[in-house]
Amino acid sequence: MACGLQALAGKAALNKITVEFRDKQSIYLQIADHICEGILQGKWQEGERIPSVRELAVLMEVNPHTILRSYEFLLNKDIIFNKRGLGYSASNSARALILAYRKQRFMEKELPVFFSSLVLLEISIEEIKARYNEFMVKNNTVSL
Numbered sequence: 001m002a003c004g005l006q007a008l009a010g011k012a013a014l015n016k017i018t019v020e021f022r023d024k025q026s027i028y029l030q031i032a033d034h035i036c037e038g039i040l041q042g043k044w045q046e047g048e049r050i051p052s053v054r055e056l057a058v059l060m061e062v063n064p065h066t067i068l069r070s071y072e073f074l075l076n077k078d079i080i081f082n083k084r085g086l087g088y089s090a091s092n093s094a095r096a097l098i099l100a101y102r103k104q105r106f107m108e109k110e111l112p113v114f115f116s117s118l119v120l121l122e123i124s125i126e127e128i129k130a131r132y133n134e135f136m137v138k139n140n141t142v143s144l
Contacts, residue, residue: 028069031060035074036098039090049089050080077101
């Protein structure tokens with residue numbers, strides 16, 4: 001058992017995941033966000049296995065209980081599922097579920113703060129739209 005953990009730790013040294021944790025959000029939620037980003041970016045495909053609790057704990061250098069809490073959060077949102085004996089996998093609808101969850105969270109938590117800043121700084125919607133269009137062109141996406 002100890003040899004297996006040493007091998008895992010050796011492998012982790014090569015593939016260590018560095019996340020800058022923020023103070024305003026629980027670490028387990030930040031880890032869940034990291035996993036969601038990995039799914040959205042194609043690092044883990046829908047229906048495919050994601051790292052085990054122990055693997056991810058070693059890679060991220062956090063307590064396995066924190067990873068387990070992140071996985072339980074994602075299980076409750078149906079973003080991942082557990083195959084007995086095989087580990088955790090991204091659900092077949094993970095991408096759509098992540099986008100829906102993140103959109104709701106953005107609309108409820110971040111957008112009101114953004115709007116407050118617009119009012120406080122007297123920034124018009126026209127200015128925001130112009131910047132948004134610049135961003136879209138710069139990043140080679142469709143402009144509105």
